[in-house]
Amino acid sequence: MRGAMIHAPGDVRFETLDDPKILKPTDAIIRTAVTCVCGSDLWPYRGAEPIGDPHPMGHEYVGFVEEVGAEVTAIRPGQFVVGSFATSDNTCPNCLNGFPSNCLHREFMSTCQAEYVRIPNAQGTLVATDGVPDEKFWPGLLAVSDVLGTGWWAAEAAEVRPGSTAVVVGDGAVGLCAVIAAKEMGAERIIAMSRHSSRQKLARAFGATDIVTERGEEGVALVEEMTGGIGADSVLECVGTAEAMRQALHSARPGGSVGFVGVPHDVAVDGQELFFSHVGLRGGPAPVRRYLPDLIDRVLSGRIDPGKVFDLTLPLEQVAEGYQAMDERRAVKALLKP
Ligand SMILES: [Zn+2]
Numbered sequence: 001m002r003g004a005m006i007h008a009p010g011d012v013r014f015e016t017l018d019d020p021k022i023l024k025p026t027d028a029i030i031r032t033a034v035t036c037v038c039g040s041d042l043w044p045y046r047g048a049e050p051i052g053d054p055h056p057m058g059h060e061y062v063g064f065v066e067e068v069g070a071e072v073t074a075i076r077p078g079q080f081v082v083g084s085f086a087t088s089d090n091t092c093p094n095c096l097n098g099f100p101s102n103c104l105h106r107e108f109m110s111t112c113q114a115e116y117v118r119i120p121n122a123q124g125t126l127v128a129t130d131g132v133p134d135e136k137f138w139p140g141l142l143a144v145s146d147v148l149g150t151g152w153w154a155a156e157a158a159e160v161r162p163g164s165t166a167v168v169v170g171d172g173a174v175g176l177c178a179v180i181a182a183k184e185m186g187a188e189r190i191i192a193m194s195r196h197s198s199r200q201k202l203a204r205a206f207g208a209t210d211i212v213t214e215r216g217e218e219g220v221a222l223v224e225e226m227t228g229g230i231g232a233d234s235v236l237e238c239v240g241t242a243e244a245m246r247q248a249l250h251s252a253r254p255g256g257s258v259g260f261v262g263v264p265h266d267v268a269v270d271g272q273e274l275f276f277s278h279v280g281l282r283g284g285p286a287p288v289r290r291y292l293p294d295l296i297d298r299v300l301s302g303r304i305d306p307g308k309v310f311d312l313t314l315p316l317e318q319v320a321e322g323y324q325a326m327d328e329r330r331a332v333k334a335l336l337k338p
Contacts, residue, residue: 003114004319007054009047010327012320017056020111020118025071026089028122030063030081034138035112036310037322037334038146039172040263045323048265058113059085060146062138065126066116072123079128082141082296083119084149084288085109090124100124100289113319115338127292133300139307139335140299143177147333148295148306149288150261151177151238155185157259157282158234162186167223168208169248170238171199173309173333174261176206178236180304183207187234191226193219193247199332202308216243220250232256237283242267254278261286310335 003017020029035058043049065079075081088095088103095103107120119125133141151174160166166182168175171194182190183206192208193215194200200211212222224231231253237244240262248258249269260283274281298304312331314322315338322334 001115002317003111004057005054006044006051006057008051009045012045012057012323014317014319017114020116022067022069023118024120025069026121026123027069028065028072028075028119028126029067030061030117030119031066032061032112032115032117032316032338033063033080034142035316035336036060036142037113037319037326037336039174039326039333041323042327043263043265045327056111056114058111059109060142061109061112061117062141062145063117068122074123075126075128080132081126081128082145082292083109083125083127084292085146086285086288087119087121087125088289089121090289095124098290099287101285101287113316113336115316125289127296129296129300137300137307139310140305141296142335143173143306143309144292144295144299145288147173147309148177148180149291150174150286151179151236152181152291152295153286153288154178154236154238154259154261155181155234157257157261158236159257159280160185160187160234163188164233165189165191165227166234166236167191167193167232167248167251168203168236168238169193169244169251170262171196171203172238175236175238176202176309176332177306178238178261179203179206179208180306182234182236184298184304191223191232196329198311202332205308216247217250219247223251227253230254234259236261238262240264240267245269249274249277249279249281252277252279256280257282259283309333313337
């Protein structure tokens with residue numbers, strides 16, 4: 001089969017790779033329907049994370065089950081399935097407590113920008129749809145498997161409640177999906193912090209009521225002004241930089257909450273400041289598997305369309321162009337079709 005390999009910063013190649021095989025009785029092999037490039041794939045692409053030896057890339061997928069291991073009984077070949085970037089058995093204490101992305105048997109996906117993918121913990125991870133969904137839903141379901149699930153977790157962790165005010169820091173695909181989540185959870189006012197007009201437009205289409213283009217303390221001051229001088233009930237941090245986290249913590253009101261889902265890079269939180277702020281803080285890899293049945297329903301019923309975050313569609317063999325377009329901010333998120 002063929003798939004993406006990263007060799008060095010800025011150097012992603014589409015190559016012939018070994019076909020994935022069932023390695024454990026809990027595995028499944030899927031044929032990729034659509035996959036994509038994630039904002040977090042840009043960290044190694046930009047040299048902000050070490051690459052080491054050339055390795056495959058990608059952790060977002062929806063596809064058709066080709067083959068299952070002996071212990072996989074709930075999923076059958078031919079089914080269309082949605083999964084998560086973090087695999088889980090769905091039976092261990094952490095899974096039962098609602099945190100499948102911290103499953104005791106967790107394996108992170110990392111080979112999905114390819115024609116075929118091995119899914120560990122297939123029985124616990126994969127959710128089959130009722131029949132094969134119309135192709136127009138595939139981008140939305142692909143978004144569910146990572147960016148929407150992650151935005152959903154940002155909203156849950158930030159304790160978005162009906163009638164509340166939510167601020168979303170970050171206008172990448174996760175931030176835009178976090179706007180969808182805040183809206184679905186009933187936030188009355190959703191302030192999206194974004195500098196890019198095309199992204200602002202999408203944020204508004206997803207439910208943002210206000211846009212703040214200023215960053216840093218200027219942005220914080222504006223949020224404060226818009227919230228009666230106290231800050232927002234919920235802040236959804238969807239970037240992962242020190243500046244974004246500072247902006248998020250300073251935008252929350254005393255007693256408010258910050259949900260942080262951007263993978264932190266050089267982020268440090270000041271204990272004294274956090275102590276005196278009365279702000280709640282929670283983050284981590286999103287428990288996407290817990291949300292899958294609900295989010296799949298919301299997409300297939302047409303209630304939400306997170307697939308709109310894909311503003312570039314390419315054949316899988318042009319995966320390198322997908323990285324480049326996202327790196328140069330010519331695209332929010334690139335969809336790849338085998
Ligand atoms: Zn588990």
